[in-house]
Amino acid sequence: MTELTVNIKEKNFSYPIFIEKKPVSDLKEVVLNSVKNYVVVMSEKVYKIYGKILNFDNVFILKDGENQKNFKNYNRILDFCFKNKLKREDSIIAVGGGVVGDIAGFAAATYMRGINYIQIPTTLLACVDSSVGGKVAVNNSFGKNLIGAFYQPNAVFIFPEFLKTLSLRDFKTGLGEVVKYAFIEKSCDVDFNLLNFLNEHYTKILNYDSAILLELIRICISLKISVIEKDEKENGLRRILNFGHTYGHAIEKLTNYKKYTHGECVVAGIVFAFNLALNNNLIDKNYLFIMQDLIKKFDFKQIPQFDLKKVIPVMKTDKKATSDKIRFILPVNYAAVNEFLFDDLLTIS
Ligand SMILES: NC(=O)c1ccc[n+]([C@@H]2O[C@H](COP(=O)([O-])OP(=O)(O)OC[C@H]3O[C@@H](n4cnc5c(N)ncnc54)[C@H](O)[C@@H]3O)[C@@H](O)[C@H]2O)c1
Ligand SMILES: [Zn+2]
DSSP states (O other): OEEEEEEEGGGTEEEEEEEOOSOGGGHHHHHHTTOSSEEEEEEHHHHHHHHHHHOOSSEEEEOSSGGGSSHHHHHHHHHHHHHTTOOTTOEEEEEESHHHHHHHHHHHHHGGGOOEEEEEEOSHHIIIIITSSOEEEEEETTEEEEEEEEOOOSEEEEOGGGGGGSOHHHHHHHHHHHHHHHHHGGGGTOOOOHHHHHHHHHHHHHTTOHHHHHHHHHHHHHHHHHHHTTOTTOSSGGGGGGTTHHHHHHHHHHTTTTSSOHHHHHHHHHHHHHHHHHHTTSSOHHHHHHHHHHHHHHTOOOOOOOOHHHHHHHHHTSTTOBTTBEEEEEEEETTEEEEEEESSSSOBO
8 A cells, every 4th residue: 555645734734645456345444444424426337337346335326427517416415415414524435537526525625614525536537636636626507617616635545446447538538637747747846757657658557557557646646746735726836737738628618528538638738738839949849759659659539630710719718817818838848847828829928
């Protein structure tokens, strides 16, 4: 078992992240060690595969899909907590991908002004990204994640064994975030050389090799921790985690969150950011080739170039945009990025 700690100094709050080699059949015992009464929120697919082995009581089953991260389900989860008489010292446990983690976390943040919240991520994206950092949210008709909070979990338990049943497409959406970390690593003030690690082990990663995945998750989470500990609420440094997301989010929105996965859009956003950086002389062609080579190795779904006339207005309405300018995280050096503001996509302002 590997244990990492997140220290949010401003709140004088810390929490552990356990990466467990144990089988998922041990999960209940490991998790309930520190929990009194609880409600589990679990995605339907995860429940079908693991419901019996996990053997939790009080399970709220959330249907699959991004559109399930809505107010109706948020309310249903709260009702379920009231029916199960959850008190302040009790816990909501999220078992699933980022959708379950985000909505269960928002319920935990608001139920009786906040109760304990435990994350058990079962997708690669949730393991390396959404389960750590405390962003919790639901969607509404105006967009994604527009209603939410910063609410850190009390503990995160990662059992990489879950990933074995993940579809290749869902697995690769997590790899999109992994690749993102590789290109921002030096700006996080850490040095794992994730780019090297990915180039060396991509075949094993694509074969869901347990030992390599364990190490990959450890590296990515360590990277994320180093960022959120310095900037929990995304006032500065944390924005580098949005590398690839300005363009990526716009593509997701333009295709109604249906055609491409989040990770596929992030990869398209990384490619876009590299080309923008090259056009503005921030990087040289060799670095662009390094990026292209890595993307090719993971064989990500190719997204055709979108018409910039359609993409730019969407990027300007991104909740991370500022006044009328587009905020872009761009590569500036090997595994390092910086933030730039653009009026349009030709000139840095
Ligand atoms: N809070 C954050 O910081 C943060 C960061 C990134 C993304 N997100 C959010 O995360 C969401 C995307 O997360 P995701 O990619 O995990 O998608 P997801 O939660 O929709 O999961 C993808 C699919 O995989 C299934 N699944 C989960 N675990 C499985 C397993 N072990 N075996 C088989 N199938 C399994 C799910 O049921 C679902 O059908 C988005 O809503 C996004 O906004 C949040
Ligand atoms: Zn993302």
